[in-house]
Amino acid sequence: MTRITLTVNGEKIERDVTPRTNLADFLREDLALTGTHVGCEHGICGACTVVIDGQIARSCITYAVTCDGAGVRTIEDFDDDPLMEKLRHAFSAEHALQCGYCTPGMLVAARDLIRRGSAGDEDAIRTGMSGNLCRCTGYVGIVKAIATVAGDHDVSREEISQADVLGPAPGPAAHDSLQNIQRDAVPPAAEKRRKERVAAPTLASPSDANVQTGEITQDGSFTKLTQTITVNHPRNAVWDLMADIEKVATCMPGVSLDGPVESNHVDGRMLVKLGPINADLKGEADIIRDPENWRGVIDGKGRDARSASLARGRVEYELAETDEGNGTLIAVSIAYSLAGPLAQFSRGAIVRDLVTRLASAFAQNLEARLEGREPDQDAQALDAGSLVFSVLWDRIRSYFARLLGRKPG
């Protein structure tokens, strides 16, 4: 618990909060100021909009602890505000609300828009209010109400600007109750989990001339992509390596196995890093091999316990001889689907590129294995995330180099 001191609606408040408590919950649960509504809880809908040191902000993604020393105003504090009074009447007259859930946020944001002189015409109002969602009215009444009030409000200069504030409120000058690091009560299980760290995966030196990625398609919840990998080793050697799942697993960045393969079944995990997101997918895979046709199928699924996200994947490969039997063409098709928060947050193409990149890294590592090298022999130790675009980036750089008539640096 952390002691914070702040002013809420003109009243000085001193309370203990956990660092993870957001301002909206603090206002509603601790101070019983339930006029602030919580809608999406991730900064999209605007229902929780409040005023912090004169500037509107989303109270669901602002943590109460960061408001130590700040002055917060919620909808309850605007009863006697002349501009808000006009807005209230206009909202009633224009039917700018139905269920009322979005209304506190709408009013706080609308008042700010008018004060800043940014409600000049319908276009400006619609743009300025686009951060507040309403699911009842279709916005026509809201826009009309704001336009009516904006029409007879004289904007005064001192109301408008944040140019002299520079940083997020309350800033360095504010009162600070905090002395040391403030600890949340951490459940023992979480503490234990934190101690388990997964070794960063590794990658062979990036050169992917032998990997071709085909078109990416969508089939229901599954994203599919194909790759062809050419290696300078006979088909027999490749086939034998593919039988050794433990070795194959070391070729996949971020993958580790929990035990030996038993009756074509194996348990393991895959660590994926994407920006600030770390997904640790724990799961299992089934392996089917069809020697007559030089084909194999690996079916896997995993769950990230932290985010409760699920991933499913199916890798099919087929080996064909090339270069008069000296080389092998590996045709790989990958299908995967994600469900849960990870899927919700990650925009499709980021994951698509990650999978493509992982597949390319896998191919390079496989070739290293075939040459009898450890996959990480020439590798920089990288987390899976930083693999994502490095090859693409290299290609981009060499493209510019071509444009500029220089050799890639």
Place this chain on the structure above:
Amino acid sequence: MKPVAFDYARPRTIADALELLDARPGAKILAGGQTLGPMLNLRLVQPELLIDITRITDLITVTETDDGVAIGACVTHASIEDGAIGGIASGHLDQVAAGIAYRAVRTRGTIGGSLTHADPAADWFAALLAFGAELEIAGTTGTRRIALDDFVKGAMETDLGPDELVTAVHIRKCGREARHGYHKICRKTGEFAEAIGAVTVEEKTGRFRLVAAGGSHAPVVFTDPSSLFRTADPLDVRSFDVDMTAAALRDAGMNADDYDLRLRAVAMQRAVKEAAQR
């Protein structure tokens, strides 16, 4: 939709922040939290410690330098929108700032936080790549300066080390005759853009930077984009070749479908048009 339990620290100096970052590998920097907040609430990010850097005075500054301006990492989009960086680029960057998300987000979101997160759809990323901006980075072993082009390694991937912190953004003052264009395509105002085109042209110095960004693909910077025009005039919009540009983006390694590539090429075309009209 509640974050996991985490510790919270509020250092007052860059040195203290770095010390914490170094001592606690599970720490995350909080520079405004307008992207991190949602990710925390969704439990996609589960830090041990949040280091709130918004009360470090040295990060909340706008300083004129010999060749431009240095913007502290914790300067908000809203203050730039309201004119905090003065007349750099004739208010072009003020307009870019005004187009970021929504006012209630801009009041807390910071330029350093946005660049560090390196979302390819983020506005600062594309706009400042076109400016050839540089970042100042502080680490436990010292400070360094790096071009934004080199800082970005891809979508949400940067050159920033685990014990480093972006402290400032340096923007070079362009000549009076410099022209800038910025265009983003998104379905809803304030959303992360599906495609962004950004351009800076300085005829006097011959500097010409054209950026394709947005969506989820690593941005592409053309530092000599003349081959994308059918005539030699870089501001002759009619000669900007959308098909050729889409193909060039594909050649550059952008693994996107035809629609996405074309969308970016069109955003670039509109940015060039905007620059030409200034």
